[in-house]
Amino acid sequence: GRADVSPETRQRVLEAAAAMGYVPNQAGRSLRQGNTNAIGFMIELGADVNGGNDNFFMGVFDGVQSVLARHHLDLVVLPCPTGEDPAVYLQRMMARRLVDGLIISATHRKDTRIDMLTKMRIPFITLGRSNTPGDYPWIDLDFDGAARRAIDRLVSAGHSRIAVAVPSNDINLGFIFLDGYKAALARHGIAFDPSMVFRVPSSELGGYQLGHELLAMKDRPSAVILNYELLALGLYRQLGEAGLQAGRDLAVIGFRENPVSRYMSPRLTCFRLSLTGLGAAIGEALLATMPAYAEAYPLGRTQRIWPMELVPGESDGA
Numbered sequence: 001g002r003a004d005v006s007p008e009t010r011q012r013v014l015e016a017a018a019a020m021g022y023v024p025n026q027a028g029r030s031l032r033q034g035n036t037n038a039i040g041f042m043i044e045l046g047a048d049v050n051g052g053n054d055n056f057f058m059g060v061f062d063g064v065q066s067v068l069a070r071h072h073l074d075l076v077v078l079p080c081p082t083g084e085d086p087a088v089y090l091q092r093m094m095a096r097r098l099v100d101g102l103i104i105s106a107t108h109r110k111d112t113r114i115d116m117l118t119k120m121r122i123p124f125i126t127l128g129r130s131n132t133p134g135d136y137p138w139i140d141l142d143f144d145g146a147a148r149r150a151i152d153r154l155v156s157a158g159h160s161r162i163a164v165a166v167p168s169n170d171i172n173l174g175f176i177f178l179d180g181y182k183a184a185l186a187r188h189g190i191a192f193d194p195s196m197v198f199r200v201p202s203s204e205l206g207g208y209q210l211g212h213e214l215l216a217m218k219d220r221p222s223a224v225i226l227n228y229e230l231l232a233l234g235l236y237r238q239l240g241e242a243g244l245q246a247g248r249d250l251a252v253i254g255f256r257e258n259p260v261s262r263y264m265s266p267r268l269t270c271f272r273l274s275l276t277g278l279g280a281a282i283g284e285a286l287l288a289t290m291p292a293y294a295e296a297y298p299l300g301r302t303q304r305i306w307p308m309e310l311v312p313g314e315s316d317g318a
Contacts, residue, residue, distance in 0.1 A: 038074045039101045039102070041102075056229075060279040076099055109170050138304075153316065161221040163214065164225050165206075165207075203228075206228070210231060224251070229258050254268045288300065
């Protein structure tokens, strides 16, 4: 790209490089330029955070990469192993200077990673809100709105004993979902009953456990809302083994529509969102905080709730 090289010479060099299979050494280039041209996306591999059959992050990655590709940036996935402290893992990754900016997910109510990245002055955005103080960018799914709309739908169908499933850890989305559930019950004049709250792992096994606990209740609820998509799979199986069916014996409203939920019988009532659109929004919001790209994305500091659309099915017809 040097201006003092003629087009003919440049073409000869490019042809020679292609013939010899030459690839620039990215490590050397990064050392010289002081950047990596890569953006990191940290996820946690624990079963309570990211189920093995969940396609959520693949869709989000696709959207993020579609934005990064405009600027010849690469997306690097940083998977925190099960059992390791996410803050310790992140600190180790940052010490290695693997990326120029970072996206972190599975935000906790008090998330030390946010404080760490702020002090290190590393551009970042969180997928999920946190109670951690600070003026940092985030985009989160509308967990509160999903809980409220699910309750509204069930109450309009005559239900008053409505259970809710939330994560068995301190991931902040569970608390937001539960707050929305409580607020919606109060709006309809229904007293909150702590026995209707079930804390289970966010996985198929968690859904199976949820079904077992529901069926063991003497005065069990007539409906349940789920805060994670894979819970419905385990719950359907437990109901089937007991000779029961969603939509007939127990009204069920799932969380996010995925390829599996579309073929569940009865068809699951759940919520739809654009994963690639979400990923693209995250990518643009992050680049807006980085001086080299801020002019292309004059968004300011993004703090946004991502909308979700209710998709009616037959699972909540009980």
